[in-house]
Amino acid sequence: MDLTLTDEEETFRDEVRTWLSENHPGDEPDGDDTAKWEFSVDWQRKMHADGWAGVAWPKEYGGRGASLLEQTIFYSEMAEANVPRPANILGLVMGGPVVMAHGDESQRERFLEPILSAEEIWCQGFSEPESGSDLASLKTKAVKDGDGWRINGQKVWTTLGHVAKWCMLVARSDFDAPKHKGLTYFILDMEQDGVEVRPLVQITGEAEFNEVFFEDAYVPDENVIGGVGNGWNVAITTLMNERAGLGASAAVGLSQDLHALVELINERGLGNDPLMRQKVAKLRMSTEALRLGSMRSLTQVLKTGIPGPEGSIAKLQWSSTNQALTELATDVLGAEGLEKDDEWTYKMLRSRANSIEGGTTEVLKNIVAERVLGLPKLR
Amino acid sequence: MNFGFNDEQTEIKSTARQFLENRFKPSVVRELAEAGRYDEGLWKEICELGWAGIALDDEHGGQGLGMVELVILCEELGYACAPTPFLANACAGLALEWAGSDAQQEGLAGIAAGDARGAVGSPEAFIDAEGAAVPIVFDEDGARILDPDSMSFERIDAIDQTRGYSKPSSVDGEPLPGDVDAASQRICVAAAAELVGIGQRALDMAVEYAKDRHQFERPIGAYQAVSHNCAGMLYDVEEARSLTYYAAWAADAQPESLPMAAAMAKARASDAAWEITKASLQVHAGIGFTWEHDLHFLLKRARAGAQLFGTAAQHRDRVAGLAGMGSGN
Numbered sequence: 001m002d003l004t005l006t007d008e009e010e011t012f013r014d015e016v017r018t019w020l021s022e023n024h025p026g027d028e029p030d031g032d033d034t035a036k037w038e039f040s041v042d043w044q045r046k047m048h049a050d051g052w053a054g055v056a057w058p059k060e061y062g063g064r065g066a067s068l069l070e071q072t073i074f075y076s077e078m079a080e081a082n083v084p085r086p087a088n089i090l091g092l093v094m095g096g097p098v099v100m101a102h103g104d105e106s107q108r109e110r111f112l113e114p115i116l117s118a119e120e121i122w123c124q125g126f127s128e129p130e131s132g133s134d135l136a137s138l139k140t141k142a143v144k145d146g147d148g149w150r151i152n153g154q155k156v157w158t159t160l161g162h163v164a165k166w167c168m169l170v171a172r173s174d175f176d177a178p179k180h181k182g183l184t185y186f187i188l189d190m191e192q193d194g195v196e197v198r199p200l201v202q203i204t205g206e207a208e209f210n211e212v213f214f215e216d217a218y219v220p221d222e223n224v225i226g227g228v229g230n231g232w233n234v235a236i237t238t239l240m241n242e243r244a245g246l247g248a249s250a251a252v253g254l255s256q257d258l259h260a261l262v263e264l265i266n267e268r269g270l271g272n273d274p275l276m277r278q279k280v281a282k283l284r285m286s287t288e289a290l291r292l293g294s295m296r297s298l299t300q301v302l303k304t305g306i307p308g309p310e311g312s313i314a315k316l317q318w319s320s321t322n323q324a325l326t327e328l329a330t331d332v333l334g335a336e337g338l339e340k341d342d343e344w345t346y347k348m349l350r351s352r353a354n355s356i357e358g359g360t361t362e363v364l365k366n367i368v369a370e371r372v373l374g375l376p377k378l379r
Numbered sequence: 380m381n382f383g384f385n386d387e388q389t390e391i392k393s394t395a396r397q398f399l400e401n402r403f404k405p406s407v408v409r410e411l412a413e414a415g416r417y418d419e420g421l422w423k424e425i426c427e428l429g430w431a432g433i434a435l436d437d438e439h440g441g442q443g444l445g446m447v448e449l450v451i452l453c454e455e456l457g458y459a460c461a462p463t464p465f466l467a468n469a470c471a472g473l474a475l476e477w478a479g480s481d482a483q484q485e486g487l488a489g490i491a492a493g494d495a496r497g498a499v500g501s502p503e504a505f506i507d508a509e510g511a512a513v514p515i516v517f518d519e520d521g522a523r524i525l526d527p528d529s530m531s532f533e534r535i536d537a538i539d540q541t542r543g544y545s546k547p548s549s550v551d552g553e554p555l556p557g558d559v560d561a562a563s564q565r566i567c568v569a570a571a572a573e574l575v576g577i578g579q580r581a582l583d584m585a586v587e588y589a590k591d592r593h594q595f596e597r598p599i600g601a602y603q604a605v606s607h608n609c610a611g612m613l614y615d616v617e618e619a620r621s622l623t624y625y626a627a628w629a630a631d632a633q634p635e636s637l638p639m640a641a642a643m644a645k646a647r648a649s650d651a652a653w654e655i656t657k658a659s660l661q662v663h664a665g666i667g668f669t670w671e672h673d674l675h676f677l678l679k680r681a682r683a684g685a686q687l688f689g690t691a692a693q694h695r696d697r698v699a700g701l702a703g704m705g706s707g708n
Contacts, residue, residue, distance in 0.1 A: 001381060001382060001383065001384065001385070001388070001447055001624070001628050002380065002381050002628075002632070003380060003381075003625065003628055003632075004380070004632075004633070006380070009380060069380060258702075259703075262702060262703045262704055265704065266703070266704070266705065266706060271704045271706065274696070276704065277695070277696050277704050277705070278692060278695050278696070280699050280702060280704050281646070281695035281698035281699040281702065281704075282695065284643070284698055284699075284702045285618075285646065285647055285695075285698065286618070288622065288625075289617075289618035289622055289647065292621035292622065292624075292625050293617060293621045295380065295382040296382045296383070298380075298382070299380075299381055299383040300383070302381075303383065313613070313614060316614065317614065317618070362603070362607070365603070365606070365607045366603065368610040368613060368614075369606035369607065369610045370606075372610075372613060373586050373606075373610065373613060374586070375586065375598075375600035375609060376590065376597070376598045376600050377601065378601050378602075
């Protein structure tokens with residue numbers, strides 16, 4: 001057991017740290033969404049120019065080929081330096097890895113480089129209004145048409161859909177097959193007449209997500225990934241491609257917010273309030289447990305090569321801690337917390353999605369119960 | 380970076396699991412608990428394995444290993460719910476090792492060998508003081524070695540029968556001159572480890588029962604109301620375990636992190652063991668409330684362990700202070 005970094009790991013961390021401090025893009029611009037978007041595209045280009053955009057990608061595909069541990073260090077340092085996420089985040093953590101794992105040589109040639117350079121933005125078309133947690137029940141239809149497919153249906157929660165060139169689309173290509181078997185994974189061009197993107201306004205008043213409607217949209221055969229009818233397996237790869245060390249960087253983010261919360265509480269003269277102290281300590285402990293838990297699971301993966309279901313545990317810990325943290329902050333603010341534009345109030349509202357996005361708490365508990373504890377399946 | 384056990388530690392863990400499973404079968408635990416006694420033969424065996432002095436210096440007769448190894452044993456002893464004076468003796472060893480004078484440290488040989496046991500406690504309650512040669516009291520004034528010849532311990536009729544609890548007639552004694560905080564923080568880590576083991580056992584029992592027990596034509600573990608309860612127990616035990624292992628490592632390798640780490644470990648493990656044993660009883664339902672089922676030994680030991688060496692709330696208050704709460708006020 002050694003929780004310090006080795007000399008090589010420390011060298012890598014220092015390299016990341018130096019690069020981030022010299023290339024920090026500064027604060028996100030205020031104002032319109034276009035300016036914010038361009039800011040994050042510029043930031044990814046900067047990362048890519050120095051080989052950091054594809055930190056987890058193998059070198060042969062233009063990545064840095066960093067080890068799992070180095071990726072964890074990298075993401076933690078990004079969180080520590082408070083730099084934005086690269087613009088094409090879904091392409092980098094999901095689309096690219098799927099093309100590498102299931103695509104053929106010409107697909108790799110075609111799709112990978114523009115993901116790294118943010119020339120082509122990717123979005124994900126999995127969830128549907130009637131298919132949330134039960135993803136395999138999705139109904140968007142793919143019908144053979146000459147050398148390609150016609151797509152009809154609707155997707156929802158499509159982050160970046162309004163700026164994306166490509167959509168990772170899972171659609172039903174065989175309505176007679178069992179529900180997991182009749183799916184195909186497509187890369188669909190969003191820039192065509194049969195695709196309509198509508199922003200989905202959320203409780204914060206922003207629209208991070210979209211609804212996407214397909215009406216006879218077209219995908220050529222060469223954009224099928226992993227073969228017709230194999231969509232479920234390919235989709236699972238996408239979902240399993242969670243960033244290594246997600247928990248570690250999430251813990252860094254929580255830790256920064258908690259630090260700010262402690263300052264706020266002290267400023268309000270509540271630092272010796274016993275109830276506040278108990279609540280802050282609980283948050284501090286959950287944050288630390290998340291950081292340490294991710295280090296334990298990382299050690300496990302490095303030893304066995306098998307990523308466990310620990311990601312589900314980390315996700316749950318993170319969401320509940322972030323929700324409790326932001327609620328406490330608005331409690332401290334009292335009547336001031338009524339203001340919609342207050343940063344803490346915004347975070348408190350946004351955090352309500354944490355226990356839903358990327359797998360609801362209930363579904364994650366099912367996964368833990370079935371795969372870790374070996375309890376019988378509900379179905 | 381490596382947050383796992385090395386080969387030797389893995390070996391210690393599996394040996395301990397096997398030995399304790401074999402020696403402290405549930406029927407043995409029950410018999411000893413109901414009789415309110417320890418098995419001297421089993422204690423000798425434990426001492427012959429070198430466990431009693433595992434974290435003590437070899438010059439004091441110990442094994443020269445660290446807190447990580449001690450934590451492994453405490454966790455396994457908790458898992459077995461083993462009635463032994465191990466924890467009290469090990470904690471007294473930590474007290475003398477970290478805060479004792481040279482002369483006081485002569486008592487370490489008997490502690491490491493297990494034939495002149497130590498015990499620790501507060502003015503309100505000691506564990507395993509009966510028959511101990513070196514009882515050490517901790518209170519706000521520091522730590523002192525009591526003289527068993529000039530005072531007595533009155534047995535407390537405690538809910539937890541797997542361990543002896545008693546109240547000292549006097550707490551006057553010879554002060555430990557060294558770093559009492561360093562000692563008490565390590566004691567908290569050892570106590571936390573035992574609670575992690577108790578929690579894990581109660582979780583394992585709940586899962587096993589939820590697979591076996593059928594109601595409405597299916598195993599109760601297939602119902603989310605039950606399975607999510609079990610998943611919650613896993614989060615509790617894993618959080619407590621991460622914090623406890625980290626604190627043990629910090630004690631050995633990064634002592635500046637120990638004050639915070641030890642407080643977090645004890646607070647989380649106290650809550651986790653109690654939450655898990657409670658939830659496990661709920662999963663077991665009626666049978667878990669009966670005396671004939673073994674779960675109550677774990678539940679009561681979890682409750683007792685949460686009340687010793689500082690409550691979760693006290694440790695959390697310490698964490699808050701170390702996290703900057705109240706500074707500048």
